[in-house]
Structure formats: C-alpha cells, structure tokens
Amino acid sequence: MAQFYWEGIDGQGKKAKGVMDAANAQQVFNQLKSKRIQPNVSKIKQKGKGLDKELKIPGFGPTVKPRDIVIFTRQFATMIDAGLPIVQGLDVLAKQHENPAMRNVLSKIKDKVESGGTLAEGLAEHPIVFDALFTNMIAAGEAGGILDIILERMAIYLEKSLSLKRQVKTAMIYPGVVVSAAFIVTGVLLVFVIPTFADMFKDFGGTLPLPTQIVMNMSDFTVANYPYILGSLYFIYYFTKRFLKTERGKEVVHPIFLRLPVVGELIRKVAVARFTRTLGTMLSSGVPILEALNICARTAGNKVVEREVLNVKQSISEGKSIAEPLQNSTVFPPMVVQMINVGESTGALDAMLSKVADFYDGEVEITVGALKQLIEPIMILFLGSIIGGLVIAMYLPIFKLGSVVQ
DSSP: OEEEEEEEEOTTSOEEEEEEEESSHHHHHHHHHHTTOEEOGGGOEETTOOSOTTOOOTTSSOOOOHHHHHHHHHHHHHHHHTTOOHHHHHHHHHHHOSOHHHHHHHHHHHHHHHTTOOHHHHHHTOTTTSOHHHHHHHHHHHHHTOHHHHHHHHHHHHHHHHHHHHHHHHHHHHHHHHHHHHHHHHHHIIIIIHHHHHHHHHHHOSOOOHHHHHHHHHHHHHHHHHHHHHHHHHHHHHHHHHHHHSHHHHHHHHHHHHHSTTHHHHHHHHHHHHHHHHHHHHHHTTOOHHHHHHHHHHTSSSHHHHHHHHHHHHHHHTTOOSHHHHTTOSSSOHHHHHHHHHHHHHTOHHHHHHHHHHHHHHHHHHHHHHHHHHHHHHHHHHHHHHHHHHHHHHHHHHHTHHHHOO
C-alpha cells in the first residue's frame, strides 16, 4: 500500500483534498467516487514520487506532447474499428511510437489490460498523459460497447482542440519574439555599444543633451549592476509564473484577461469553442451530464468560465435547464445561449453544441487573423521606438558637435 495525495469536489460542490492509503491511483479514484467525491485525476499523486517517469524536467528528457496523444488516438481508433484486439493494438503502437515516453506509457497500459483491467483503468493510472476527459470517454465507450466510435470522436475532438491551440499560440509567438529581441538588443547596446560612445563624449567636454545623458546613466547603471538586473528579471518571471498558477492568482488575473481589447475577445471565443466541443463530445458518448460539466469546468482554462460552468451544473442538479444560468453570462453570447436552449428543447443538445463549436472554431481563426494584423504594426512601432530612441540619443551630440566641443 502507498499513500496518495488527492483533490476533488464533494457532493456540495466544495473543494476537498486529503491523503489516502491505496494500492494505486485507480483505487483512490474508485474510493473517492464511492464517497460521492468527484476526484481531479491530475491531482492524484503518490506521496514521495514527485518526479514521475512521465513527468520530465524540460530539456532533460522526452515528454508526452499533445500531438503524441492525437496520433495515438487516431491510430488506435483505426485499429479498433478494423477489429484488432485492444491488447494487440496497444502492443503495436507501443513498439512503433517514436516518443520513448509515450512507448513507456502505452506498454504499462497494455500490461494493465493484459492482467484483466479495463482500458479506462489503465489510462487512469497515467493522469499526466490522459486527462479526466479522455478517461471518462473511454470508460463510457467500454461500458456501452462502442469503443471504436468513442475513439473516433476523441480523435476528432483532440485534432480540433490541438488546431485551436496552435492558432492561439501562433498569434502569441510574434509579439513574444519581438519583445524578446527588443530586450536583447537594448541590453547589448547599453552594455557594449554605448560605453564606447561614452569614452568619446568625455573627450569632447561640454554638456551633453538630456536624452544622451539619460541613456549614458542607464548604460552605467546596467554595466555596474547587470548580474542583479538579470537576477531580478528571473525572479520576477519565476514568481509571477508561480502566482498565476495559484487559485488566488487565477482569480485576480483571469477576469482582467477577459477585459483586454481584442485578446479578451479571443480568450472568450476560445472558451466557448472549448466548452461546447467538450460538452457535446461527452454527451454524445454517454457521459452523465453532471460529470461532463464538472470536467468542462476543470478544463475551461479561465476561472470566470469555470464559475459559470459550475453554476450550470448547480442549476441542472436543482432541476433547471442549462440555458437558464447562462442568460446573464459575461462569457457566453446570447446566440450561444439560444442555440443551447433550442438543443435542449429538441433533445439534440449534443448536435447543437457541436455546431456551435464548429462556428466558434471559425470565429477564433478570424480573430487570430485580426490580432496578427493589429499586433504587427504595434510591435514594429514598439521595437523602432526603443532602438531608434537609443540610437538618436547617442548621435545627438555628434549632430550638435559645434556647440558641444568648447
């Protein structure tokens, strides 16, 4: 027996956590379910095993990437649809996969299934790789005898989710590269270039123009304190990143993200697309709606969206509809609420959610394109202002050489 840390949501919708003795993570999951606690699979971790074989330090070994999971799901779906036994399919994929970390995971899952466990139980033992959504979908597929259909749906879902994520990352790469370049070039100028000008200006004598003097002072300060400046920047980055991962940090920052111009609209559309796609896929696969909403809330990616999804869950548990609590939503537009309402009324909620998700996937693509067009001139202006300002400040004394040299 080993000790496992766990976190979850109790029957009253409140967060709960603790430590439990169990043989494995699946046993912890089952015991929590029997106590009417909805466990967070990614938070079930064995005590004393903080660095799991699946969790590698970045840059120090292979990790399982979202693309690996997409490829596995698509290939596995094809094999199961063709009538290949689960164990044989897992064995083939484990041997041929390019990623050693993924091969290791698939081999363990194959051993679990071979020893009499279900596929869902094998997946649940690797929560870092296969999240609660994936595990619950596979469990529903095994229970209903439609594993091939579920895997096909999961493959489509993961492909579209990965495409959505790539679109957003693409929009963020350009400004990140430009800002990084601006900092690097500014640092090089202040540390290596400007001191050369400083020696030359000292020979001139006279009073330097104010912009030049300010840049010279900045250069002197940077050269004298660059280890402390680099250390401070690292600690600011580190603690900001840590703070944003805490519940308090998310509560503070996530509402601000939604209010940002253009970026806030992009986050809102991504949240709507992710929620409708996830919920539609789970409902069409037979996952109970309360459990599906709980998983949607955990995978929302924004605390504001998470609260609104949990309000929907509470509404349904009280016998109300999904659309009712969304009518006053700050995230879900009226059109989405109306389409969900129609889907509930006609009994085709899963199909309606898929249509909404497809529509908002297109909206995200349009917003990303608009964001790129907006960011490009802003970034050029930003970079040009910083570098150009430094260069002009250093050449001002030369332009006024006649008045500087006495």
